[in-house]
Amino acid sequence: MTNQPNQWIERYTYAVTRQLPEAQRADIDKELRGLIEDLLEARTQDRAATDEDVQAVLVELGDPESMADKYRGHRRYLIGPELYPTFVTVVKIVLGAIAIAMTVVFVIQTLLTPARVVDNLLTALTNLLQGGVQGFAWVTISFGLTEYFRTREGKDAVKLAPAWKVSHLPELPEKELRITRADPIASIILAVLFTVALTFALDLFGIWVFLHDRPGMAVPFLNAAVFKPYLPFVWAVAALGILHEIAKLIARRWSLRLLALNTLVDVVNFALSLALFSNPAIWNPDFMAQMAQSGLVPAETEAFRTMSALWGQFTSYFVYLIGLGFGVGLITRLVRAVRIRRGSSAAGIPQVF
Amino acid sequence: METDETLDGLRQELRRGVISVAVLSLLSKPQYGYSLVSILEQKGLAVEPGTLYPLLRRMEKQGLLESQWDVNQARPRKYYLLSAAGRETYDQLCHDWRSMASGLDELIGASNDQPAKPMD
Numbered sequence: 001m002t003n004q005p006n007q008w009i010e011r012y013t014y015a016v017t018r019q020l021p022e023a024q025r026a027d028i029d030k031e032l033r034g035l036i037e038d039l040l041e042a043r044t045q046d047r048a049a050t051d052e053d054v055q056a057v058l059v060e061l062g063d064p065e066s067m068a069d070k071y072r073g074h075r076r077y078l079i080g081p082e083l084y085p086t087f088v089t090v091v092k093i094v095l096g097a098i099a100i101a102m103t104v105v106f107v108i109q110t111l112l113t114p115a116r117v118v119d120n121l122l123t124a125l126t127n128l129l130q131g132g133v134q135g136f137a138w139v140t141i142s143f144g145l146t147e148y149f150r151t152r153e154g155k156d157a158v159k160l161a162p163a164w165k166v167s168h169l170p171e172l173p174e175k176e177l178r179i180t181r182a183d184p185i186a187s188i189i190l191a192v193l194f195t196v197a198l199t200f201a202l203d204l205f206g207i208w209v210f211l212h213d214r215p216g217m218a219v220p221f222l223n224a225a226v227f228k229p230y231l232p233f234v235w236a237v238a239a240l241g242i243l244h245e246i247a248k249l250i251a252r253r254w255s256l257r258l259l260a261l262n263t264l265v266d267v268v269n270f271a272l273s274l275a276l277f278s279n280p281a282i283w284n285p286d287f288m289a290q291m292a293q294s295g296l297v298p299a300e301t302e303a304f305r306t307m308s309a310l311w312g313q314f315t316s317y318f319v320y321l322i323g324l325g326f327g328v329g330l331i332t333r334l335v336r337a338v339r340i341r342r343g344s345s346a347a348g349i350p351q352v353f
Numbered sequence: 354m355e356t357d358e359t360l361d362g363l364r365q366e367l368r369r370g371v372i373s374v375a376v377l378s379l380l381s382k383p384q385y386g387y388s389l390v391s392i393l394e395q396k397g398l399a400v401e402p403g404t405l406y407p408l409l410r411r412m413e414k415q416g417l418l419e420s421q422w423d424v425n426q427a428r429p430r431k432y433y434l435l436s437a438a439g440r441e442t443y444d445q446l447c448h449d450w451r452s453m454a455s456g457l458d459e460l461i462g463a464s465n466d467q468p469a470k471p472m473d
Contacts, residue, residue: 038387
């Protein structure tokens with residue numbers, strides 16, 4: 001029986017200190033034990049402490065969770081109450097987009113191969129589950145990181161914040177710098193749709209042929225075997241892109257920091273696209289043969305020759321299209337950066353989101 | 354029910370600052386946590402150990418207090434004492450408290466003599 005009261009004390013101090021930084025644990029543990037013994041002594045005077053005494057004292061000290069919170073000075077969150085509503089919105093958008101994408105993939109595959117409807121349905125359900133788990137995980141990770149850096153920044157800000165002046169009041173955002181809610185939401189949906197399609201139905205990126213007298217057929221642009229090893233990179237880029245859209249959804253206006261993240265996303269995207277499309281093997285080598293087979297452009301016809309030439313040009317110039325897209329993005333960002341600088345030089349402080 | 358909660362909240366806010374000053378006032382001599390708990394309770398400023406102990410630690414981190422473990426007694430105790438900066442801060446806070454208290458006394462006294470009328 002003598003061991004029992006001590007065990008409660010052990011368990012209590014452990015419950016408090018395990019949540020605290022390693023460096024403070026031993027000291028706080030010692031302090032708490034001293035406190036508990038003092039409280040016990042005050043309670044029992046000279047008689048020996050019983051199990052009930054110990055329990056009463058510990059109840060008086062209260063929930064070890066909140067005790068640890070007080071020692072820490074702030075509560076810990078994976079996703080704090082400020083970010084949580086946005087988190088819920090984004091989870092809904094992402095899961096909704098995944099569900100829509102999987103349904104679309106299923107419908108199209110069933111149109112192309114009506115005989116395999118049961119097979120397709122089972123695959124679709126499995127993919128839906130996998131995609132949902134993946135989507136949820138990535139969104140949670142993104143928000144967790146955002147929360148982590150926000151709290152860390154908040155701590156520094158207390159020390160570093162310069163004296164506030166009226167001129168520090170943020171400029172009313174120029175119309176061009178505002179971000180509507182619809183923009184990031186649409187981008188997230190598109191990113192999810194695109195990623196789901198690339199992952200589960202690469203064939204859909206191609207030409208779909210439905211002729212009266214034959215079964216439907218999709219002629220894919222890309223070579224699945226060459227593309228497949230790149231998939232993890234596609235997911236990583238999509239996750240980074242969604243993180244950026246979440247940042248936009250929270251900030252709701254362009255800032256230099258947001259532009260920096262935007263640049264990072266674009267550069268990574270650009271690098272991946274270059275890596276993919278500078279390799280000629282990425283294109284479906286049998287594209288023209290399959291086109292002919294589909295019946296849309298029978299071999300040896302004028303249409304077939306025109307199509308062949310077009311396909312050759314398309315595949316060899318595609319890299320330049322990617323470069324063009326990147327360039328346009330670069331110019332847009334420069335224009336925004338200049339706008340932000342103009343706005344913030346008036347206020348004399350750098351913009352932070 | 355709701356007014357009780359409101360009252361509790363306001364009380365807590367009011368006490369939070371007062372307890373800090375009270376703690377500083379007691380630490381020109383070294384004291385350990387539980388002795389502070391007892392003294393404050395006698396003075397009608399009861400504070401839970403779960404609040405006081407983290408407060409002492411925070412004040413030490415802020416440079417207001419210095420601490421030392423005394424291991425010569427039956428059980429080891431951590432003694433806190435005002436630092437030079439803590440003394441300065443305490444003096445300033447005392448000054449602030451006196452002017453606030455006298456100002457508030459006047460206000461409370463005035464409203465006791467003439468109970469506030471509801472606004473039109």
